[in-house]
């Protein structure tokens with residue numbers, strides 16, 4: 001992410017992606033559930049009833065809509081159920097055509113093209129967990145709390161939303177009693193993160209997903225905690241600031257596997273140029289949030305502008321998100 005000093009390193013047993021599962025597949029909508037005001041949940045199954053790729057809490061899939069848009073939705077079902085995937089989709093008031101298409105056009109029995117799963121937000125094991133969810137940000141967190149419960153960890157969830165009626169999956173959280181704090185804003189006001197997260201502890205990890213103001217407040221609350229405490233997932237890219245908002249220069253990319261050398265002009269991305277040259281490359285969001293276009297860097301120093309990599313990953317410079325990130329120098333060598 002463009003500014004995530006507290007995002008935790010990836011656990012060794014929690015890979016970012018599962019490249020073998022990136023083939024596009026068409027699934028059927030087995031159930032379409034009104035999960036809350038403005039939120040529909042889709043249960044997807046393979047048409048032949050076969051198993052779907054395995055996933056872990058925090059994973060998302062790409063949904064390739066028939067209007068040409070690609071959207072990422074977190075999996076929120078049970079990872080042990082290999083026969084079905086479940087997602088939750090909030091109807092965005094200012095939808096750019098993704099969530100409104102899902103709400104208006106996708107019904108039970110609809111065919112839906114998907115890719116994945118991919119995990120840029122893994123649940124890292126810990127003795128104590130604090131989960132923070134805002135609105136539809138509950139979707140990845142839901143699978144995390146169920147996994148933490150199954151692992152016998154000590155955990156608490158703070159879940160905020162506009163109103164109780166707008167908050168999805170309250171029924172699945174009900175069995176956990178006072179481990180879950182349901183805090184609709186019209187009843188409780190803003191979330192009390194200070195009281196929930198408390199003072200720094202070395203044995204506790206925090207995972208958060210929700211709107212940008214909530215994530216920024218959570219980052220601030222964890223500022224004095226040990227590095228790597230906080231893992232977050234954003235819905236949208238962080239707006240560039242400072243050096244990242246500076247004008248871009250052109251640079252050269254050398255693609256070792258395809259034997260091409262291309263120039264990336266200031267107003268185009270590496271992905272644009274590589275795609276135009278006919279070099280096969282995976283991508284989805286094109287805005288630095290999904291992780292699909294992550295590419296190995298063999299030489300040169302990337303100018304990271306994404307919302308996915310943590311500080312350690314940025315510092316090593318071993319990979320970059322080519323849809324948004326650029327080069328600090330005149331030349332990059334990529335494994336493409």
Ligand code: FES
Nearest residue numbers: 284286291293323
């Ligand atoms: S395509 Fe999503 S991060 Fe690059």
